[in-house]
Amino acid sequence: MKIKLGLRIFLVLIIILGSFYLRYRDFDKVPFAGESMDEYSYSWVGMSLLKIGVPVGISGIGGYANSISRYENIDNVFQSTAGGNPETLNWPWFDHPPLLGLITGGFAMLKGASNFKETNIYIIRKPMIVLGTISVLLVTLIGWVNFGFLTGFVSGIFYGTMPIVVIGSRMVQGENGVIPAYLAAILFISLFYKTKNRNWLTLAAVLSGVACLFKLSGLVAVLAISLTLAKDNKKYLGQFLIISLSVASLFVVYGLAIDPIQFLTTFVSNSSRFYGIGPESVFRLITQVKITNVKYFTDPVVLIGWLALFGLFFRKSRKLGDGLLKTFGVSWTVMYIVLGSYPHGWYAFPFFPILALALGRVWVLALDFHEYFSGILMLGIAGIGYFLSRMLDINYFQKVATYWKFGIGALLVFSMISQKRKFILVIVLLFLVFLEIHYLNSITVDTWYKVS
Amino acid sequence: MKREIEAGFNWFGYLMFFYVGAGLIIGGGLYFIRSRARKSDFNSLIDSASKWQQLSNNPCKFQIQGEPGDSGKNYIKIRLNCKNSHSDNTLSLNAIEPLTLGGAIKTLASVNMFDAETIINGGHWECELNNKVMNTETVISPMSQINCYEN
Structure with missing residues (x-):
């Protein structure tokens, strides 16, 4: 179904404005001031x-x-x-x-x-709202450029409404600065591959360096794009590395200009921090979501995003976009393991755009390929079920339990035998997003303590 | 030089230009800021009160939640006994300057947002340590329990 450009831009604007509203609402109240100094x-x-x-x-x-x-x-x-x-x-x-x-x-x-x-x-926190909304736009554009408008649209919806992202992106944390920078680098490198215009490569390199000026973990952009170029565009690797690393090294210039001895002492101390995340860091990354160093925030969209990303790992594809998602996913895992120290929740924030893109990708694949349908349906049901359990007391749920169990059962059986999947996938997506927004609206100053 | 430009890009020239330029901008910027900064600006940054925060005339309106566990035994406890309420606080000695009753009251006032002069020079308050009346110059020692009473 071809969507006109004007309508596409309108839909993107809806995502941006909706995402901005969700982030702005109660931005100064939740998370509580002082939960992270x-x-x-x-x-x-x-x-x-x-x-x-x-x-x-x-x-x-x-x-x-x-x-x-x-x-x-x-x-x-x-x-x-x-x-x-x-x-x-x-x-x-x-x-x-x-x-x-x-x-x-x-x-x-x-x-x-x-x-x-x-x-x-x-x-x-106000500048963070702007950076967070820009990140939603970038996720939408990355999906659009690499996989088509529909994938960009669905990815943008997911990233714009994921509760952990909406609330976490308000916080003044380095990762929330790294995210828009590395997303811009992904967008520009995608445009470089599409157009072969070296200006895009230069921009990708600059933004990769800028990501490092928010936090050193921004090196992920340098690593992931270097790995991508090394596969099939080695002749541009030198240009990319020289520009990106020179921009990143401005932190060193800054440090040496202020106090070289203290800068080097801190750098050495920083690299020998207590490794509190331990060997189970990747397991906890997938199974538990924290928003601060002590507060958990279970968001089912994160888990189903991980499952979607792993699905892409197991799928053969020569598409640049699929390769970028896998490379950035692995590169961020490298950064998480190498640079991690204490199990702060915000260390996982940079994974979420990748998960949203993976989820958008597989959701739209399910529209075209029947073999993805049942799996995506189960992911959607998992998310819907969790949000419903937060909304409805289990005793009250008994009133609709019969409809739920037989309805979902019938839907899953139907998914195995019927080709009529597009309508169902759209309904499941809309319902999931509706529940995400409803869950977000229920999180206020008075209910934040209950979130876990 | 011309051959290098014709071949592609002069990376050495780029890096020289980049780092010299960056050094000048960063170094120049820092020099400009530091030349205008006064020595008192540092203290003003960390010790000044917020102009958007109104001081309360009730010293017992707030109290510090939690204990300064990182300070070990280097703390004092101050209880303010107002006419109709009280406020229990534990302060780390690391954050009190000078280490006198006056310094402790001023630190507590900045945290609990009341005017320290209410207690120090107001004339209606009396503070005791181990049942001995203190003045603002009394030096405080770790693990002291101070009680201040509103008359």
């Missing part, structure tokens, strides 16, 4: 860099020559979430590159903030 720390780094030319922030790494303890009680965090320990401020702070802090801290200063206690959560 990193949010303030990043902003303090940017603010101090812009005001006094020295980055000051909270560090969990030893080896800093300068440190001071302070109760920075913003947003009443010491009356709620922060616990009783004062913050230990270190300087010059080199735990992570400063780009995210420059954005949120700089934005706070534009809004009138002049000291650390004025970097309130309702200010510093």
Whole structure:
């Protein structure tokens, strides 16, 4: 079914506006301010860099020559979430590159903030809403360029409405800066392969380097695109590496310009952090979803996204898009294992665009290929069932249990024998998205503590 | 040089231009910012109160939730006994300057968002350590239990 360009753009706009609304609603209330003090720390780094030319922030790494303890009680965090320990401020702070802090801290200063206690959560999270919405647009475009409009549309819907993504993307964490940068790199490298225009390659290289200026794990873009080019476009590999690594190395230039000894000391300490994620890190990555270092947030779309990605791994395909999804999936796993330390929830955030794209890909494949139908239907039912269980008390569910068990049973049997799958897949998709949005709307300040 | 340009791209030239340019921009930017910064700006950043936060005239309105477990035995407990309520707080000594009752009250006031002068110079408050009346210059030691009473 050919969809006109005007209608396509309109549908993309609907996704963007809907995603923005979901992210903006209660953005300053959920997650609670202070559930991760990193949010303030990043902003303090940017603010101090812009005001006094020295980055000051909270560090969990030893080896800093300068440190001071302070109760920075913003947003009443010491009356709620922060616990009783004062913050230990270190300087010059080199735990992570400063780009995210420059954005949120700089934005706070534009809004009138002049000291650390004025970097309130309702200010510093606003740029993250924009970055999160841009990420939704990029996922949609990547799917569109690589697999066709329908896959882009479905992937965009998933990424725009996944509850863990909607809520997690509000947080001022380095990963939420890396995501739009590496997604842009994927988009540009896809365009390079389609058009053979080297300007796209240059842009992909620049954005890959920029991803590293949010957090060093942004090297994933350099790794994954290098692996992609090494397969069939080796002659461009040199150009890509020189540009991307030179941009990424701006962090080193910055560190050496401020304090070379502290920079190198912090770098060494950073690389010998306590490896709290342990050997079961990949298992937990797939089976458990955290949003902070202590709070779990079960989102069934993440699990079915993983299953969809594994489905693509087992499928033979020469499409660039399938290759990119697999390469980025593996590359992120490498980064997660090599650079991981404590099991913070936000370390998994960069996987979610890949999972959304994989889910969109297999969903649309199921429209064309009957052999995918039953599997996708089961994934959809798994997600629907989980969200229903959050909405309906099990005792109340008994009123509809008969319809559920025989209805779902009949649907699955029907899926094995009937060719009429497109209508069912559309209905299941719409129902799943409806339940995601309903679940998101139920998460408020008063119900956040129940989420697990 | 011309042959290199004709062949493709002068990578050495690109890298020289890039790093010299980046060094000038980053170094120049830092120099510009630091030359305008004053020594007091650092303290102002970390110690100033928020202009958007109104101070309460009730010292017992808030209390610190949680204990400074990372400080080990380097803490003090302060209970503020207002006429109709009280506020129990445990403060890490690491965050108190100077290590006097006055320093502790000012730190507590900045955390619980009340005006420290209400207690320090208000004339209606008296603080005790081990049943001995303290003044703002009294040095505090680890694991002290301080009680302040509103008269």
